[in-house]
Amino acid sequence: MTISEKNFNKIVNGFLAVLAITMIFRKPCTLLIILFAVFNLVFIKKLNYSKQSLILVLLIASPLLLEIVMFWNNDSFSKGLKSLEKYSSLLVFSLFILGNYQRIQFLKILRFYSVITTGIIFFFFIRFIICYPELIYKYLKGNDLWEMGYEFSNSIGIHAPALNMHLAFVSISCLFFVFNSFRLHEKGLLKMGSILVFVLSFFFVLFVNTRMALFNVFVGFALVFFGEGIRKFNFEKVIGTLVVLIFVLGGILYIFVQNNPYMKEKYSSVTFAYMDKVGKLDEIENPEAKVFNSLVTRVSIWKSGWELAKKNILFGVGASDGKPELVKYYKQTNQHFLAKYEFPTHNQFLDFLIKFGILGPFVVLLYIFTIGYLGCSLKNTVVLSFFFLFFTSNLTDDFLLRFDGIAFSGLWLSIFGSYWLQQKVSVDKEQQEL
Incomplete structure (x- = not known):
């Protein structure tokens, strides 16, 4: 199958723009990711990698690689495979976006998307x-x-x-x-x-x-x-x-x-209410109404998560067993409110610590700070803002467990990486001409 370079460039950038827009709709976006992968496999000869782009591929795919390395630690093969599958988009985006890095039109994609x-x-x-x-x-x-x-x-x-x-x-x-x-x-x-x-x-x-x-x-x-x-x-x-x-x-x-x-109340009294009840939420009358979304609930979860992580600090409990083990720990420590609603960790670093041991938080840092490095190197405020947004969001939530966090970050990190590679090539050419 043949296609002109001009049309190929349009299709690649069109794919990325539509993928970014549909990211909030899981099913259509998943279908588009599969189509994007198939399209690039058909035209695999057009892919081009440099040493820097291959390093970026490894960095972007690092959560997936961690899942593969630690797969042996899962109690259930099928559940472990399901957990592994969630990160497949990181490999698709890193390989096929960075393989087309010279074609990526960052600002046009960003404007169309926004x-x-x-x-x-x-x-x-x-x-x-x-x-x-x-x-x-x-x-x-x-x-x-x-x-x-x-x-x-x-x-x-x-x-x-x-x-x-x-x-x-x-x-x-x-x-x-x-x-x-x-x-x-x-x-x-x-x-x-x-x-x-x-x-x-x-x-x-x-x-x-x-x-x-x-x-x-x-x-x-x-x-x-x-x-x-x-x-x-x-x-x-x-x-x-x-x-x-x-x-x-x-x-x-x-x-x-x-x-x-309610906004005034939410950002003052509701957020910081009952902080003396950390780990003792069942002592609060009707905790569902009073502290379901409060800081005290997050801190109670983090306290339990840290206690569980310390017991499995070297290798963790396994990717597929993180949440079940945490819920089990809630029950063991008589935290009935947390157990009833099966709260996840709400902290990506802690979540990976529970699942993978000491290597987990290191991989999360490596993945997220790659965005920060690209932003600083490019001196681009949009990339730096994305880094700050994704870093802080994962301090109070666990977006590398969810499609809308994994695919969202993987897509934009690959686009940022392509833009960085373009600037690097441009600088190298200028230096050679001098």
């Missing part, structure tokens, strides 16, 4: 208003506002923290393109379109309203502002932009908080 994803979430927001009027009416009355973001996420078919991790990255990317539109002196309509998409993306982060995503989006905004604004614009434009940005974000935040009084 605009279309915002549009899709806007569609689901309108659908939510139309299809769930009883929920909208309840929320407008100020009732059960704690569930609003979760109900909206459930209507799409994704867990709220995972959705908001995606939306935080979308919003940060949208702000980057606002700065980019001013730097490139784009026409008025294009600038206004970039600003409108950014405002909408930030609103959706607030609407889903998960704590880590909101924290990460503000850190990302700061990185983009100082990285793109101060480095590329004069002082007067920077100050003017800062005033406008504070006014826009502050206005949206103020209006949202005024209409969502």
Whole structure:
């Protein structure tokens, strides 16, 4: 089968853009990953690797390689195989994206992804208003506002923290393109379109309203502002932009908080309530209502997880046995609330420590800090923001257990790696010419 280089490039970049957009929809995205793999296998001769790209392949596939090395430690062959299968997308993305690294159009993919994803979430927001009027009416009355973001996420078919991790990255990317539109002196309509998409993306982060995503989006905004604004614009434009940005974000935040009084409670008393009950949640009357999403529950889980990990510190309990062993430990220590709801670790480093022993957290650090290294080397604020977002998200959750965390990070890490390789090749050529 033959295909022109121009058409091949378009198909590869089109695949990546659509994969990024559909990442919040597991089944269609899984099908697309399979099609992407088959397409690249058909045109396998077009793949090209350098020493640096092969090193990146190993780094991106490191969680999968760890699963393979430690496969012997699983009690169940079938469950171990199922756990292994979850990480297969890391191999697909690293091999086939980095094998096409010269063709990857990072900024075009990022822009298409951020605009279309915002549009899709806007569609689901309108659908939510139309299809769930009883929920909208309840929320407008100020009732059960704690569930609003979760109900909206459930209507799409994704867990709220995972959705908001995606939306935080979308919003940060949208702000980057606002700065980019001013730097490139784009026409008025294009600038206004970039600003409108950014405002909408930030609103959706607030609407889903998960704590880590909101924290990460503000850190990302700061990185983009100082990285793109101060480095590329004069002082007067920077100050003017800062005033406008504070006014826009502050206005949206103020209006949202005024209409969502639970938000003040959530970020103060609810989050830090009952911290004297760590490991003793059953002493709290009705813990489901009072501390289900509170910090004390996470800390109680981490305490139990650490105690279990210490007992199996060298090799862990096995990839397929991490959660069952943790739930068993809840029961052994009479933590009935945690056992009833079978809480996972909510910390990726601790999760891998329980499963794989001392090697586990090292692999997580290696995987995530590869993103940080690429961001620092490229001096790219979007990549650095993604690193901070994914690192902190995995401190309070375990996204390398879930499709929407594994595939999401693997896809973008491979795209970032391709962009880094392109810049490296460009620098090497300039040095040779000198």
